[in-house]
Amino acid sequence: MVRKESGFTLLEMMIVLTVFMVCLAAALIPLRSIADNVNDRQFFQQVERDLFEAQAYAIAKKVNIVVHFFEDERNDYHIYTLEQPRKMIAKRKIPNRFIHDERSIGSFTFLRTGTTNRFGSIYFTSEEKSTRLVFQIGRGRFYFVEE
Structure with a gap:
């Protein structure tokens, strides 16, 4: 009986496919954390843009702007004018992973001059890390600190 030497056996194919699947699975595991990091970065950039917009609006229109985070234990923040009728500047969801x-x-309130009426921190805490949004006294400046 003459054997054909040109093909692969079923066992060889199964071994190759198993190795391929293990390599693929190992590559996809960190993908979830990478996606979460990218989403977190995008969220914090959006918060920063909204706060800069609110501060600029307060200075340009000479009105006080109120900013609420996690009001009534909801995962959102909203920014609106203090004058009547209230004008909503921004209302956005905070990702559920932040508690x-x-x-x-x-x-806090951005005053007409662009400064804030309070100073302190807003904490965005998740299972992996905590990020603080820090407001400095007197100037209306703010920045993020990852802990």
Whole structure:
């Protein structure tokens, strides 16, 4: 009986496919954390843009702007004018992986001059890390700190 030497056996194919699947699975495992990091970065950039917009609006229109984070334990933030009728500047969802931290200041106001009426931190805490949004006293400046 003459054997054909040109093909692969079923066992060889199964071994190759198993190795391929293990390599593919190993590559996809960190993909979830990479996607979460990208989404977090995009969220914090959006918060920063919204706060800059609110501060600029307060200075340009000479009105006070109120900013609320995690109001009534909801995962959102909203920015609106203090004048009547209230004008909504921004209302956005906070990703569900961030939980409300009792140490956070709940709300603050951008005054007509662009400064804030309060200083302190807003904490965005998840299972992996905690990020603080820090408001400095007197100037209306803010920045993010990853802990």
